Amino acid sequence: MLLRHTTADVVEREGLTINPVKTCQPVGAMYAALGIHGCLPHSHGSQGCCAYHRSALTRHYKEPVMAGTSSFTEGASVFGGQANLLQAVNNIFTIYDPEIIAVHSTCLSETIGDDLNQILIKAQEDGKVPEGKSVISAPTPSYVGSHITGFSAMVEAMVKYLSINSGKSNGKVNLIPGWVEPCDMRQIKSIAKRMGVENILFPDTSDVLDAPLIGKHQMYPDGGVTKEELVSAGDSIFTIAMGSFASEQAAKLLNKKCNVDYEVLDIPVGIKATDRFIMKLSQTAGVEVPSDFKSERGRLVDVITDQEQYLHGKRVAIFGDPDQLIPLTEFLLDLNMEPVYVVSGTPGKYFEKRIKELFEQYGIDGKVKNGPQADMFLLHQWIKEQGVDLLIGNTYGKYIARDEDLPFLRYGFPIYDRVGHSYFTTLGYEGGLRIVEKILGLFHDRQDRDAPEERFELVM
Numbered sequence: 253m254l255l256r257h258t259t260a261d262v263v264e265r266e267g268l269t270i271n272p273v274k275t276c277q278p279v280g281a282m283y284a285a286l287g288i289h290g291c292l293p294h295s296h297g298s299q300g301c302c303a304y305h306r307s308a309l310t311r312h313y314k315e316p317v318m319a320g321t322s323s324f325t326e327g328a329s330v331f332g333g334q335a336n337l338l339q340a341v342n343n344i345f346t347i348y349d350p351e352i353i354a355v356h357s358t359c360l361s362e363t364i365g366d367d368l369n370q371i372l373i374k375a376q377e378d379g380k381v382p383e384g385k386s387v388i389s390a391p392t393p394s395y396v397g398s399h400i401t402g403f404s405a406m407v408e409a410m411v412k413y414l415s416i417n418s419g420k421s422n423g424k425v426n427l428i429p430g431w432v433e434p435c436d437m438r439q440i441k442s443i444a445k446r447m448g449v450e451n452i453l454f455p456d457t458s459d460v461l462d463a464p465l466i467g468k469h470q471m472y473p474d475g476g477v478t479k480e481e482l483v484s485a486g487d488s489i490f491t492i493a494m495g496s497f498a499s500e501q502a503a504k505l506l507n508k509k510c511n512v513d514y515e516v517l518d519i520p521v522g523i524k525a526t527d528r529f530i531m532k533l534s535q536t537a538g539v540e541v542p543s544d545f546k547s548e549r550g551r552l553v554d555v556i557t558d559q560e561q562y563l564h565g566k567r568v569a570i571f572g573d574p575d576q577l578i579p580l581t582e583f584l585l586d587l588n589m590e591p592v593y594v595v596s597g598t599p600g601k602y603f604e605k606r607i608k609e610l611f612e613q614y615g616i617d618g619k620v621k622n623g624p625q626a627d628m629f630l631l632h633q634w635i636k637e638q639g640v641d642l643l644i645g646n647t648y649g650k651y652i653a654r655d656e657d658l659p660f661l662r663y664g665f666p667i668y669d670r671v672g673h674s675y676f677t678t679l680g681y682e683g684g685l686r687i688v689e690k691i692l693g694l695f696h697d698r699q700d701r702d703a704p705e706e707r708f709e710l711v712m
């Protein structure tokens with residue numbers, strides 16, 4: 253295998269990242285843009301960048317992802333990409349007729365200094381944006397941040413360009429879900445609906461990147477937050493931003509621009525984060541928590557209690573996106589497992605601080621790192637130093653899992669070699685049960701594989 257020469261000798265590195273736990277900013281900006289109804293994302297850079305961003309999303313979601321590109325060649329790289337973008341805006345509205353174009357920059361267009369905002373103002377002035385249509389933009393150079401910061405920048409752009417405080421409350425709660433699967437977006441809406449909380453979820457990729465096959469091509473699938481809803485987000489009573497890395501910036505700007513109060517919560521992964529989300533919804537909208545949530549929670553606790561002996565004390569290595577890893581680590585700790593190695597490629601001080609707090613609270617002697625040198629090579633070295641019982645992370649973890657003969661739970665982005673992640677939620681109590689079921693399935697399979705004949709159990 254490719255990684256078989258990894259050693260346990262951890263050397264301090266500064267200039268080299270090996271197998272990063274992240275991808276580039278525009279991938280996140282494109283994913284967020286797809287969560288607006290009738291939106292065509294546009295990549296301001298070379299065709300190669302756009303092809304990569306689209307293929308990363310297509311391979312994960314198994315859906316065609318469409319996007320425009322400014323098609324930079326040598327000329328644009330030297331003289332700037334303004335002419336290309338103006339032409340692109342004109343072509344896209346004329347040929348593909350979206351409601352909105354969401355433009356993000358790339359390494360190249362940022363390096364040559366293109367000012368997206370100024371170019372798009374010129375597009376408006378030149379009459380290239382038809383009446384009633386919109387163009388928004390986000391800066392997403394990939395030599396900083398990650399796909400998560402790119403996602404955050406595009407969600408912030410939705411607020412910056414569209415949300416307005418009309419002075420009349422719409423009585424709704426804004427829900428900013430962060431980078432989660434389309435089924436997770438649906439789950440968040442479903443929880444709010446079951447509680448009777450009117451909401452605006454943005455972005456919303458449900459029914460866009462898990463759209464049903466209906467026998468005819470729909471350029472713009474039925475899902476996505478509408479432009480009208482994004483405008484109205486400025487009239488909402490409160491904003492719940494899920495995950496500080498992907499959602500806080502938009503909530504902060506909405507507060508500054510439209511005076512909508514907000515709170516940042518964890519993405520509702522596991523019992524405690526779901527409890528906090530449901531209680532906040534209840535408190536914000538002044539509604540009771542329906543009793544079926546209590547039953548759902550109770551069923552999850554029952555399964556955990558029944559199977560506790562398979563979970564207790566198991567050492568886990570996890571890698572992925574920070575907003576997901578924080579509540580997942582907390583959930584694993586609640587399962588009496590030991591998430592000892594936690595790695596995220598997205599930079600930001602809050603991550604290490606929060607994970608260390610959790611280690612301390614639950615008495616775990618663990619290691620955590622994020623940022624550029626927090627890569628899968630380091631995670632592999634830690635696993636070499638002292639083994640784990642389970643690895644959790646995206647598809648790229650399969651190489652480590654194979655080399656170290658580890659049970660491997662695919663979780664996060666990207667997952668290229670399995671299906672189900674976009675359809676079966678891991679959020680809420682229902683999603684918690686799915687995580688537990690998957691972990692237990694891995695442990696049970698491993699036990700079956702390794703058990704000598706006299707200990708091969710029928711009932712586990």
Ligand code: SF4
Pocket residue numbers: 276277278297300301302304305357358359360394395
């Ligand atoms: S050049 Fe930059 S924006 Fe383009 S694919 Fe590479 S990292 Fe992403």
